[in-house]
Amino acid sequence: DWTPAHFVEETVEELREKIASEKVVLGLSGGVDSTVAAVLLNKAIGNQLHCIFVNNGLLRKNEFQNVLKQYEGMGLNVKGVDASARFLEALKGIEDPEKKRKAIGNAFIEVFDDEAHKIEDAKWLAQGTIYPDVIESVSATGGPSATIKSHHNVGGLPDFMKLKVVEPLRSLFKDEVRRVGASMGLHPELLGRHPFPGPGLGIRILGDITAEKVRMLQEVDHIFVQGLKDWGLYDKVWQAGAMLLPVQSVGVMGDERTYEKCVALRAVESTDGMTADWVNLPYEFLQKVSNEIINKVKGVNRVVYDISSKPPATIEWE
Ligand code: XMP
Numbered sequence: 001d002w003t004p005a006h007f008v009e010e011t012v013e014e015l016r017e018k019i020a021s022e023k024v025v026l027g028l029s030g031g032v033d034s035t036v037a038a039v040l041l042n043k044a045i046g047n048q049l050h051c052i053f054v055n056n057g058l059l060r061k062n063e064f065q066n067v068l069k070q071y072e073g074m075g076l077n078v079k080g081v082d083a084s085a086r087f088l089e090a091l092k093g094i095e096d097p098e099k100k101r102k103a104i105g106n107a108f109i110e111v112f113d114d115e116a117h118k119i120e121d122a123k124w125l126a127q128g129t130i131y132p133d134v135i136e137s138v139s140a141t142g143g144p145s146a147t148i149k150s151h152h153n154v155g156g157l158p159d160f161m162k163l164k165v166v167e168p169l170r171s172l173f174k175d176e177v178r179r180v181g182a183s184m185g186l187h188p189e190l191l192g193r194h195p196f197p198g199p200g201l202g203i204r205i206l207g208d209i210t211a212e213k214v215r216m217l218q219e220v221d222h223i224f225v226q227g228l229k230d231w232g233l234y235d236k237v238w239q240a241g242a243m244l245l246p247v248q249s250v251g252v253m254g255d256e257r258t259y260e261k262c263v264a265l266r267a268v269e270s271t272d273g274m275t276a277d278w279v280n281l282p283y284e285f286l287q288k289v290s291n292e293i294i295n296k297v298k299g300v301n302r303v304v305y306d307i308s309s310k311p312p313a314t315i316e317w318e
Pocket of ligand 1: 196
């Protein structure tokens, strides 16, 4: 019978045998999969595992610092790399969603490759790939990592992609990954985190991205997500976030007329992200969050709630 404890025991043994005394590089994203993969590898090979956590400047408010601290608290051998400025520069003036994704993906590959080079004599690249990723990438692109490769068809593969690949969670579904994480003592709060897209807030700022827009959206998102937690709603929602719209509308503030930005809040129920329903959040909650956003976040004077399901609407707006 499959149990998380058995899985951990067996996988640790396999990893030790496979990797022996070689060095492994792993990119942490802050998400459940890469974290569980890292903790598993850490259990097997300790400091032979070198984790890299990149701040692309598009994470949630305080996320980079908080998560980095958590990683260190778990005893992971992790290096935090703040590359926010580099990503912003790469995104300058780009409005098209797919071009943004490409720019973010390419910047990540460059930063990660630079960092991986600093780990002398690394032989392995570990990834938090889980079973649904395996199926999806094979059917959609003709093979795992095909999407990454397409970014680099000019100068050849970045060096870290020539490493041997180890994917200890490859056979697991998401709920199994959570159970494995729990059996190794990972905090329930970490294991219950909502999914968050790799390009982060970059695809939730419609139109071009600036530091000021990122700051604004981080504040909005923080009020919304913290509100969900305070009201006991966070765990009832599969994913939640805010979109900064390229729309200004008229408002009043005291005696003044304002002409400021509009944000859309989105919360969905789903099991796998393939289909999703908007969540019927309590009106009192929406009222409170909306007031707080408009009162506290400078530059925002209107909040709307997205009541579209997937399909036909996607979860993200870009
Ligand atoms: P959509 O918007 O397609 O999103 O309904 C489904 C799920 O995928 C996430 N998503 C992404 N994740 N890179 C990612 O790592 C991306 O470019 C990306 N686009 C969407 C989205 O947050 C949702 O969980």
